[in-house]
Amino acid sequence: MPKNTAAAPKDAATKPPAKRGRRSRDDAPTPNRADLIRAVLVMEKRDGPGSLSMRKLASEVGVSPRLLYTMVKNKEELYELAAASMLDRWTLPDTNQSWKERFATIIKKGLELSSEYPELARHGLLNSLDHNYPESASRIVNALRDCMLEAGLSIEETRQIQLLYNTVLLGALDLARNYSGNDQPYLLKELKGALDVAFSRILAGAEPK
Incomplete structure (x- = not known):
């Protein structure tokens, strides 16, 4: 009998795996400001002064650093929000x-x-x-x-x-x-x-x- 010569779907064998890392973080739910403030307070108390950076905060809340800038302008604004939250208590x-x-x-x-x-x-x-x-x-x-x-x-x-x-x-x-x-x-x-x-x-x- 003749062999089945039906071709496999084009590029099926060479299809690259789904990207991970930055894309998966970008697709994660964006934290709100309250989430960020809580994380800043935790990091400040746990890690000490001078430890906060946007990259470390992004890792703490599980998103990419660029997504943080949809919530706050910069680290200074984060400090203002977190300090106000601290004083409110x-x-x-x-x-x-x-x-x-x-x-x-x-x-x-x-x-x-x-x-x-x-x-x-x-x-x-x-x-x-x-x-x-x-x-x-x-x-x-x-x-x-x-x-x-x-x-x-x-x-x-x-x-x-x-x-x-x-x-x-x-x-x-x-x-x-x-x-x-x-x-x-x-x-x-x-x-x-x-x-x-x-x-x-x-x-x-x-x-x-």
Whole structure:
């Protein structure tokens, strides 16, 4: 019998395999901003200051880097969004408490957040020097101002102390960026303790006699 000479479909044997990697990531669902912010907070706390890049963030959320730019303009905008989200979670103390109690609670929480999210805190503090406060930060600044006014300080003294606090904390965070490994958490802890003592002493002396 003659052999079946029907040809196989053209190029069937040489058809290239489906592409993987970038194409599969591009086809993945695009994360929303909330997903990105959560990932930034996780990476900042887990990997430390200076660790964030668009490429690393893309890997964290499982998409290609170029897709991130459909959600945010750049890394700076990511920091602004993540810092605002961090501050939104900051619960202020009850106004029925004394100014000392309120002040101590606010300062303690601020130092804790600075230790956990140093790069986000640094970003927010840089903006504060230009009086560029997001709404999430303004309520905290106002709460601290009210404590100091109640303690007997003038408006100008209050402004100067807030500026001093922000500048010293920013300098501490910048210094900590030059340390890595086990040295960085230790240094941040030491600086946190020093700032806590310093500003508690300042306002302890401001109480009306």
